[in-house]
Amino acid sequence: MPAAVVGDMVLGEFVIHGWDLARAAGTLLTCNDEAAEAVRASAVAMGEQARAMGVYGPGVPVPPDAPALNRALGASGRNPAWRA
Numbered sequence: 001m002p003a004a005v006v007g008d009m010v011l012g013e014f015v016i017h018g019w020d021l022a023r024a025a026g027t028l029l030t031c032n033d034e035a036a037e038a039v040r041a042s043a044v045a046m047g048e049q050a051r052a053m054g055v056y057g058p059g060v061p062v063p064p065d066a067p068a069l070n071r072a073l074g075a076s077g078r079n080p081a082w083r084a
Contacts, residue, residue, distance in 0.1 A: 016076050
């Protein structure tokens, strides 16, 4: 795979699973908008394939004016409002 693809995947792993861990621990993850937007773009680009492979759940609708991290989470099948 090209390094840019692997880089996008690793960033997504850190941000999305970092959010999973933070929420499970009852805390919040902070992420700058540039990183969150890169994760969102990657999640949208590979969304159908990721869903077919069971990597992502169904997309969660998030308002277009929501924070970038929330839009990235929704694109990956996570509900940004979820709490442990």
